Every structure is written in C-alpha cells, then in structure tokens.
Amino acid sequence: MKRVLIIDDELDLCLLLKVHLTRKNYDVSLAHTLKEGIAKATQLSPDVLLLDNNLPDGMGWKIVDQLLAVNPAMKITLMSAFKSAHEAEVNDSVIKVLEKPVKLADIDSFL
Numbered sequence: 813m814k815r816v817l818i819i820d821d822e823l824d825l826c827l828l829l830k831v832h833l834t835r836k837n838y839d840v841s842l843a844h845t846l847k848e849g850i851a852k853a854t855q856l857s858p859d860v861l862l863l864d865n866n867l868p869d870g871m872g873w874k875i876v877d878q879l880l881a882v883n884p885a886m887k888i889t890l891m892s893a894f895k896s897a898h899e900a901e902v903n904d905s906v907i908k909v910l911e912k913p914v915k916l917a918d919i920d921s922f923l
Contacts, residue, residue: 815859816840816862817856819849819861820863829862833923836920849867853886861889862889863889863891864892866894890910892911
C-alpha cells in the first residue's frame with residue numbers, strides 16, 4: 813500500500829483528499845504546517861507528498877530539498893493557487909505542480 817502525506821492548511825481539502833485516496837487503497841496521513849509536515853515526512857517516509865505552497869509557517873517549495881534529502885524516491889506534487897505550470901524547478905529538483913482548486917481526477921493523474 814502506497815503511503816501519501818498531505819501537507820495543507822485547508823482542512824476541508826485535506827479531508828476530501830484523505831477520503832478519496834483511502835478509498836483507492838492509499839495509506840493517507842495529514843499535516844497542516846511545514847513543521848508538522850517535515851516531522852511526519854521524516855517519520856513516515858511517504859511514497860507521495862501533496863504539498864501546499866502557501867502554509868501558515870512558510871512556503872512549501874522551500875522545504876522540497878530538505879524532504880528529498882530524507883527520502884529521495886518520494887514523488888512530490890506542489891499544490892498552488894498561483895502557478896498554472898505542470899512542473900517547476902525547485903532548487904535542483906523538478907517537481908509536479910497542481911493548480912488549486914484541485915480536482916480529484918487531477919490528483920489521481922499525479923499519483
């Protein structure tokens with residue numbers, strides 16, 4: 813079973829994604845701040861990370877390299893209301909970008 817970590821401060825979106833992905837047999841964990849997300853990513857070593865770009869304690873893109881240093885195989889999708897590109901270069905890493913508001917079909921295609 814693939815492990816997915818969602819780091820987003822929008823509680824409704826987190827719950828919607830968790831229900832949707834759990835039904836598809838993913839093991840889903842949630843975090844609502846960068847600090848909490850880094851701790852969970854280190855502890856859980858998820859296969860997939862859905863990372864909000866704008867969180868209360870900072871910008872999601874700033875922790876991408878830190879998270880990939882812990883788990884280089886982790887697939888990261890940055891969720892942002894401000895970027896419509898499908899991938900972006902973040903520091904030295906190329907990651908997928910999903911424009912908010914997200915659609916469940918888009919989430920499925922990014923996993």
